[in-house]
Amino acid sequence: MKYECAQSTKEEQEYLDNRLGDYNAEQVPTTQQPLVVPLNYCLKDKGKIIAGINADMYMWNLLYIAILFVEKDYRHQKLGSFLINKVESEAVALGAKLAHTDTFEFQAKEFYIKHGFEIFGILDDCPEGHKRYYLKKKLKD
Secondary structure, eight states: OOOOOOOOOHHHHHHHHHHHHHHHHHHSOOOSSSSEEEEEEEEEETTEEEEEEEEEEETTTEEEEEEEEEOGGGTTSSHHHHHHHHHHHHHHHTTOOEEEEEEETTTTHHHHHHTTOEEEEEEESSSTTOEEEEEEEEOOO
16 A cells, blocks of 8 residues: 655644544543633733733643743742642632642642642653653642
8 A cells, every 4th residue: 555644734723633633532521611721821010021821721631731831030939839729729610529630840840740730751862861750749639
């Protein structure tokens, strides 16, 4: 057999995402609608973004924190804590029971641990000479 291989378009990427989502839902029935609830927030100072969080509650009432960032001049003012608490509270109100994220050793590992997350996996040499940490937090029983 001969197959054609080409870089995916945005539409093709979405098709594949949807197909995998369909398969996953067949294997483990979803527990929320809509299947993805974005929980994204920015903090601004005079119109300038100084901090933000990008997170999704997805398919089975799971919260995934993709990005949490605070500009250097605004760190250590509890802005990250405010954002993570806001997203966790909203997710729990929507039925979330578990949160997960990942971070590098040079990013926010201690921050997440301070906020109740625990490490469940470590990827060494990612990037070379560094570690990537996978963390989870039980939000409610």
